[in-house]
Amino acid sequence: MTELNVGKKLQAARKAAGLSVEQLAEKLCLSVDKVDLLEKNNFGMLSAPTYVAGYIRSYCDEVKLDVEPFLDAYHQSHLDDEPQLSSTSNQPVQMDAKDPRFISMTIAVLLVLFVLIGIWAWESFKVNDANVVDADTPLPEIEAVFNGLDEQSAEQVDETSLALKTELQEQASEVIEQADSSTEEFSVSDEVTVAEEESANIDAGSVEEQVKTSVLVESNGQAPSGGDTVIVTVTSQSWVNVKDANGYRLYYNMLNPSQGSIIMKGKAPFDVVLGDASAVKLSINSNVYNVIRHMRTDKSARFSVE
Helix, strand or coil, X not given: CCHHHHXXXXXXXXXXXXXXXXXXXXXHCCCHHHHHXXXXXXXXXXXXXXXXXXXXXXXXXXXXCCHHHHHHHHHHHCHHHCCCCCCCCXXXXXXXXXXXXXXXXXXXXXXXXXXXXXXXXXHHHHHHHHHCCCCCCCHHHHHHHHHCCCHHHHHHHHHHHHHXXXXXHHHHXXXXXXXXXXXXXXXXXXXXXXXXXXXXXXXXXXXXXXXXXXXXXXXXXXXXXXXEEEEEXXXXXXXXXXXXXXXXXXXXXXXXXXXXXXXXXXXXXXXXXXXXXXXXXXXXXXXXXXXXXXXXXXXXXXXXXX
């Protein structure tokens, strides 16, 4: 069977089956043009050889022909139509997981990643170590932190301590002077006089205790003159210091809720110092005074009221 006989025999079989080109094309799901090219042996104008062989097979099955002789004839006459396989390819070379280059690149990437993580962790550690001091740190450890301050910070601490010490000494001197005055006017007991003489040589660390003893005996909450009344009540423990316009200390001690209200008489205006203003209620001449507006961030307050 020659190349020319393939198309002619297919055409003859179609006509013998009583089918038109259009009818056969519909059955094969092909276009009329493709059926016409098959019957005219114009295989080169069709698709790739593999598809042409499929068309011939379908055609033979539809018109009840043995397909093998037709396929053999087609393949023998169209060997040159088969695509030649190339020994080279334009596809990029794929690296295998065991390729040394792949392993080297992986190790390099991991090393760079570890170095970056290490740098980030070290910088974070230095920032936290420099700026964070735990609130639960024991006293010796806090002292160690202060010992590590630079010279400027150490000088600031010394200045603060000196100012506090000076203030306490001034308060002690003032108390002593008031105690002397009170002794002359009211004949204070010998015990108070002894406390005043000993307070002349006290250091800053014992000033507070000496002040408490002297002042309470001095005024007992009532100045020699003045008709104004101050009442102080606390809801929790707080330091209270009250002095009238004449300079008499009416109260200078720690006040607890169990002590009840402290009633003091003197001359307004009164100078008031509170250790915890949030826990103190104060009234002057039966008028409630708002001490919260003078409260500092550490809850202490210092103000004058009349």
